[in-house]
Amino acid sequence: MTEDTTPHAPPENGLQSPALPVAPDSSQDRGHIPPPAPHWLIRLVHQLRMLLLRLAIRMMPPQLTLFELATGGIVAQMLQQAIQLNIADRLDAGPMTAAELGTELNLRSDELHRMLRACSSAGVFSLDSAGRFSNNYLSRAMRSRVSGTFRDTVDYFTSPEINEVWTELPNTLRTGQGGYEQLHGCSVWEWYAQNPAAEARFARSMMGLSALDAQGIASARPFRQIKKLGDLGGGAGLILSEILRRNPQLQGVLLDAEGVLHIAQQLLTKRGVAERAELQPGSFFQDVPNGCDGLFLKNILHDWDDADVRTILGNCRSGLPVGGKLLLVEMLHEPNTPNRVSSISDVQMMMATARGRERSEAELASLLKEQGFELTRIHPLPGFQSLIEATAQPPAAAH
Ligand SMILES: C[S@@+](CC[C@H](N)C(=O)[O-])C[C@H]1O[C@@H](n2cnc3c(N)ncnc32)[C@H](O)[C@@H]1O
Structure with missing residues (x-):
């Protein structure tokens, strides 16, 4: 990306929480990363x-x-x-x-x-x-x-919110429950729905992470063949906006929580693709957008345990025609190979999601197969993530 995707203006006195994320004018950009x-x-x-x-x-x-x-x-x-x-x-x-x-x-x-x-x-x-x-x-x-700023990502990982979540590690090791459940008695997403400022900070922090892989994802071949793409849990919409910009034939639907869609609306408008993007409040546990021939889930499956992943993938399969594309972005992690990036991301999932985890290629392939998909290709990305391509199989082939 060459233009500014900065999510918000910095607070003037430096001590208050930042204003609602609004991508500023690119004329204010002072040099790219x-x-x-x-x-x-x-x-x-x-x-x-x-x-x-x-x-x-x-x-x-x-x-x-x-x-x-x-x-x-x-x-x-x-x-x-x-x-x-x-x-x-x-x-x-x-x-x-x-x-x-x-x-x-x-x-x-x-x-x-x-x-x-x-x-x-x-x-x-x-x-x-x-x-x-x-x-x-x-x-x-x-x-x-600046384009691709990591400010909000550093802010999120070093925040009092995350520090507090990690104080629950002894309990998580005993019970398997993540920090938000232990502290607040609800899932992180339910807690965010009640805490819009924290929800917005999280959405902005994901933008920092996404910016690293946005070009690699959006220029991948599978998106060129899709006409209508559903981005499930698409967050602030940075990746969807980049996919739409690079693939002019595409219509997009972004499904996420209401509070997050408000941020996405501003970003999609700012990046000139709002007319090709529909915003749909809802849950991928209930259903997926209608009429899509491709579904995209970036850093979604790692938020959930295997049972929830089966439900999400099952809903994706029901929403796609045979041959439809399922495109996942996940940080593949082999069980016995420590990695300074993905092992840390994995324990962050352990603490900050509903029993989520990073999975290996074999684990993902098996979950996909169970729900009627064949894993067809893996495209490695710069940020230690992979774009995982799967194809919807005819019902008889599903297990
Ligand atoms: C880890 S973030 C990923 C955001 C985005 N895909 C990205 O990579 O930048 C997970 C997203 O899932 C959304 N989410 C959580 N539960 C959801 C649900 N049941 N249905 C739809 N979206 C959900 C959250 O609001 C959040 O935006």
Whole structure:
């Protein structure tokens, strides 16, 4: 994508929760985050990095590496503050000392300097020998008004909401129940329906993740053959908007909760595809949009346990003709192969969804087959996700 898909304007005083996400004018965009390298290169570099990391760990005293790991939560707290204070946006005009930032923010310069120095020790922001902070490769991706910003995603993962959910880990290990059920007595989605500001933050955070894979998904061959695509649980609509832009023959239907559709309406309008996109409030546990020859579910199945996934896939099969396309985006994860990205995503699903999990290719293929689909192809994507293509089989072939 070349234009701004930023979901919202930053709060003026830096301390209030952001306003409703509205993609700002592209004229306000102050530089793009570079597009991701090809998926194979990213995976290769990741493997190399893990290899070097393992080597380095063996050469360092274990105490130092364990110190770094055990203090990861401290880094997360500081990133949360850096976001609340809009530091990356403030540094966009040029380097600033903590004293200058502190004057703008009415904060103490010594403590601010120490916090930002610690952030820069973790790789976010640069600090020069004159004591001036500036944006670097990582902090530039935390600016609010740039295409593909990751600001809202960092905000979500470091938020008090998620910290609180993780305090329930001991109970989850005992009962298998996720954090929202334990804390609030309802599913995350029911809780979001009662907490629109948190629901909106989550939808914006998914946009940050989606931006990484949007082009790879939207340019995939299967979308070229579909006439009407239902995006189930499509969230803020970023991916659907990109698919519609790249596939002019397509009509789209976005099915999600009412509060989320409000955000999607603005984004689809902003990106010039609203007239080809219908917004349908509803639940994929009840039904799927009518008349679609393709259904798309990105990061949906990993939110649910196998029984719920069977219901969702069964509804998808009922809503598609034989030969219809089911396109899933999921983070495939083999059971006994740890991966720094997908293993963490998996435990986040464990804590923050209704018994959701990342699944292996074999697990997904089997669930698909049970519900009358054949897994036909897997397209790896840059963000460690895969676009999984399945075809609706004739009823006799269903098990
Ligand atoms: C993990 S998010 C994925 C959003 C989007 N597909 C993406 O990848 O950016 C899950 C989405 O499912 C929606 N959702 C949850 N339960 C749903 C239901 N029963 N029917 C329709 N959408 C639902 C949520 O509101 C949320 O937008």
